[in-house]
Amino acid sequence: MNRKKLFLLLLSCSLGISSYAGDIEFSGGDWKMILKEDTKKIDIACNDATVLTGTYASVKYNKASGTEETTLNTDDCTGVELVRSDLSDNFGSGEKVSLDYSFSGNTHLIQDFYFYDNYPYFLVRVTIKDTEAVSSNQLIPLMSQSSSTFLAKDDSNRILYVPWDNDGFSRYAARKFGGETATSHEATAIYSAQSRKGLIAGSVEHDTWKSAIVVHALATGTVDYFKCLSGYTNQSTTRDALPHGKVTGTEVRSALFMIGLYDDWRKGMDAFAHANTLVAPPAPWEGGDPFGWSSWGAMQTRINYQGCMDVADFLSQDVFKNAGFVDEKGRTILSLDAWYNDNMNNEELSSLATHCKEKNGLIGAYAGFLCRWDWENRESPLYPNCPYKVKDILLKVNGEEYKNPANGALCVDPTHPGTIAAMKYSIINYAKLGFNYIKIDFMDCGICEGDSYYVQDITTGVQAYNYFMKQMYEYIQQKMPGAYTVLAMSPMFPYQYTTGRRTTCDAWGSVPNAQYVLNATSYGWWTDKLYTVNDPDHLVMIGVDYDSNQNVKSVVEFSEGTNRIRLTSGAITGAYMVGDNFSDNCKDGNGTVVGNPGLSRERALKLLTNTDINEMVRLCGAFYPINGHEGTTASVLGADYVYADKYAEDGSEKLFMYETSASVYVAVFAYKDAQNATIDFARIGVHPDNVSEIKELWEGKTVSFTSTGFTYDVPKQDVRVYRISKKKVDVSIEETTVGTDALAIARIGNKVHISSETEIDTVALYSLSGGILSVDKVSDCEVEIDTASYTSGVYIVRVVLKNGEIIAKKLVSIGV
Structure with missing residues (x-):
């Protein structure tokens, strides 16, 4: 040196x-x-x-x-x-x-x-x-x-x-x-x-x-x-x-x-x-943004076996699959949240898992490895025949057990062997049941500073958290290889141990809920470079209010405009998981059906079958703000359904965008009042000569444009999503050495094989004149393009890394 x-x-x-x-x-x-x-x-x-x-x-x-x-x-x-x-x-x-x-x-x-x-x-x-x-x-x-x-x-x-x-x-x-x-x-x-x-x-x-x-x-x-x-x-x-x-x-x-x-x-x-x-590279995941359902959106503590079977059957219908309400591998996720193991036995859970797999679905469980809610059972073993009791693993702060002030749960010592053993016990059970998805909640209880830790060399909360998370990650890979894991309540960093993370606390179906989620997208979109998936929580179209006995108090029938706002808040964030109760067999303790399953099914068939929106979820990462200083807010707690739209430093933006090789997407939200204004092409980096069409995706209508931009028109309490299709891209060829360790492009028969040391985000195929032939969202280090349908000639393959950088533009002779 x-x-x-x-x-x-x-x-x-x-x-x-x-x-x-x-x-x-x-x-x-x-x-x-x-x-x-x-x-x-x-x-x-x-x-x-x-x-x-x-x-x-x-x-x-x-x-x-x-x-x-x-x-x-x-x-x-x-x-x-x-x-x-x-x-x-x-x-x-x-x-x-x-x-x-x-x-x-x-x-x-x-x-x-x-x-x-x-x-x-x-x-x-x-x-x-x-x-x-x-x-x-x-x-x-x-x-x-x-x-x-x-x-x-x-x-x-x-x-x-x-x-x-x-x-x-x-x-x-x-x-x-x-x-x-x-x-x-x-x-x-x-x-x-x-x-x-x-x-x-x-x-x-x-x-x-x-x-x-x-x-x-x-x-x-x-x-x-x-x-x-x-x-x-x-x-x-x-x-x-x-x-x-x-x-x-x-x-x-x-x-x-x-x-x-x-x-x-x-x-x-x-x-x-x-x-x-x-x-620290992110945890790998090959499925792209997940599509599916979460029980906590409406069923909540009333989750049951037949209700979940009904939901699995409903969302696996061809009408949803054909419209693209599936992940990149054609799957939907059934996420069983809290109370799933209280209300269903192992036989039912195993049957449900088998049923989902037969329909090309994933099924998952809810876990809380680093928190304890059973403070009245301190003398109880952590699991049957466990040598450690609840009291043994609790974190001490100033000599006393410590409750996380954000949620009230007891914090645990992540380094204690009992904490590790309980985590492994749960994962073994998930694997036996056939689960391949875990939602992990209240992990912020495992990163607090304590008086000391079981592993004495560890002296900070972050060290203790890493100690646990590394073992958790490795054990899941061992027992549930390829499983999807998502953090709910959790610190943002470190990030490398799970596939996804919720961007916010709980959010259901109201406009204020959507604004809350979009606050995180407005200023934290970039976290989808850390986690493969940003999770905007369950997207609820028809909500349920429960009383203190967990019986239905009222059904909240949000408007279709509000539904579009909430669904779009998810679509431009990452995961696309709905939360309605679609089953007539899910009832409360009084025998009342939870929610309005018929109306939820009707809305789902209308809104979740929008092919353009579903395609956008698969093609795009998290949208980012066009401006960054125009946040507005509404009450999230308390008056949950009261619409408000006033400036706030901790509010959410109204204008978002995302660019792919083929298109520029623009989302415009009208949280309260109607919105009508012009988007300047220069502000969003679009050259007017390269615009072939603008389509609004929710209504499916073509939008006119001028040499400087286009006008959006959004009704009150609604949203519009505009896709600006490009005519072509810059086709100048950069000097690229193909076959290096960094990038390899090779023709194998009628396929072009591309591999990279760095994860690939998008691969697009163009004609020599710049016409777009195909665009594929990849999220992998290897991809193949089938070129059998193209005539012999010269084409361009454009490879974009996960970080957005273009790593190659290469002429490739393909076709038969």
Whole structure:
């Protein structure tokens, strides 16, 4: 490895001595850093424009042999050494620049900057190093309390707030400049919605720390406080009553943070998600977005065997399959939620699983591995003949059992052998029953900071959670290979252990419920790069209100417009799982049929058989906002069915879009009042000469357009989805070496075989003139295109990676 050392030699190795030669500069890609002689702080510029000024690193620690805490800031150092070294890792090749700050005694802070040849961002971390062990729970690799202006003054300037988990009806927010300091969990964007320029910052490692980015900005457009922090807890957001657990060693390092400046903050957030996957790849899944049904939407505690059989039969009809209400493998999912094992015995469950498989369906169970609701049964074994009791696995906080403040469940120690054994016991049972789907709930109860953990080397909630999740993932792969797993209430990070994750807390069928789900899609669409599937919860068309005895109190018959809003909120988010009761055999304790099965079936036959909408779900990932500062909100709790549409920082956008190789989709929501306005083609990146047709998908009508855009017209409390079909794409051929390790394209008989080391998102086939012949949503590393029906000639295969990057455009001679 080529290593070049530059020593800042001073009389006493101190930056503050007058004989110092001047500022020190180092750079990587578009970034340039200047370590200032007078302040001992670093100014950071991108493309010669200042981004952050006066930055430094900071660590709070104590000697492991004592308790007195000390805070060290790099601008208080007595000396510094700069070391450059070559990089080659999962991010590719590049250069690492390390600043080794020395202090009195043997303590050093090492600030590492990572620059990569193929990425426009840099990574940064800080490490405290000593000859004797130290303990720390607060490491700040980059901080500035100086004024920095990289955005012009603009009323659309925002700071993205990302919630730690999805419990307690938590929300994303786009905070206005000039407001209170924003503390965002794991990631943020500081952006102008109008120009779309934005600074992205976030942690890309999630094995030890709960991290946060703290930002304050003035209404003038100036950011006057910026901090990347590893070691953040807060009872109302991370659900912790304790400070973050400490990590001890002769070297303790922060998480690795990404910093990037983008012309489009939305692409920056996608890049942030992709950077995470280079550290920890997502869990694989070959089925694409799931289609199906969840029992918790209407049946809830009244779930029963015959009711579920009826639903399986109803949704497996050819009318749904032919219309595309199936996943990429032609399957639908039957998700059995809470109370399924209370109301059905193993014989019934096994019969139901067999029935679903015969109809090419998946069936799944509900689990809560890291929480306990049976606090009155502390002396009970975790399962029959288990050597551990409920009380043995409960997490202690300040010496007492701890209930998660978001949901009231008892938290457990994820590292306790009883917790692991109970999880394995459940998975064995799921496998015996023939299940191949698990919804895992209240996992946020397993990542709280505790007094201690059974595995003594583990000292933080995130470490404990990873310990459990890794074993859970591996055991599911062993006992239920290929199973679909989805987290319900859970932290966003770490993400690599399950296929999907709910984007929100519970949501049913009202417009406010849809707005709540779309809040997460508005500002957290990018999480579908972390999880294969974003889950918008059950999509309910005809709702049910229960009384305290779980008997039907009333049936809520939402309008078709409201149904379209709720269904579209799911379609543009990810999973497409309905929640109505379609069975006349599901009744409450009084013998009353749950919901209105006849009306639910009628709505399903009308709305779930829309071929264009179903195709859109399979082809597209999560939609993203066209703007990013126009959130509106309505009450989610309390007056649940009251329509409201007022500006709110934690609201949801009205305009969303998604682009594929063949089309640009635009969704327009009218949550309360009718919406009528023009979409400018330039705003959504569409060239008017490349538009062949615009079709509204819910009504199936063609929409006229001009050379600048098109007009949408949405009735009150309804939604319209527009598909802008392209005439052709750019057919210029890039130089691509086919057959490398990164990408291989080969003709085998009448098929074109494509394989890639990186997961492929979309493969499209074009004629040489740019006409679209086929588009396939892949979500795999290998794909074949059948070309037997094409005449001999020259065609173009266009391959797009899961992160949205085009990796090849290659001429291929195909046909017979």
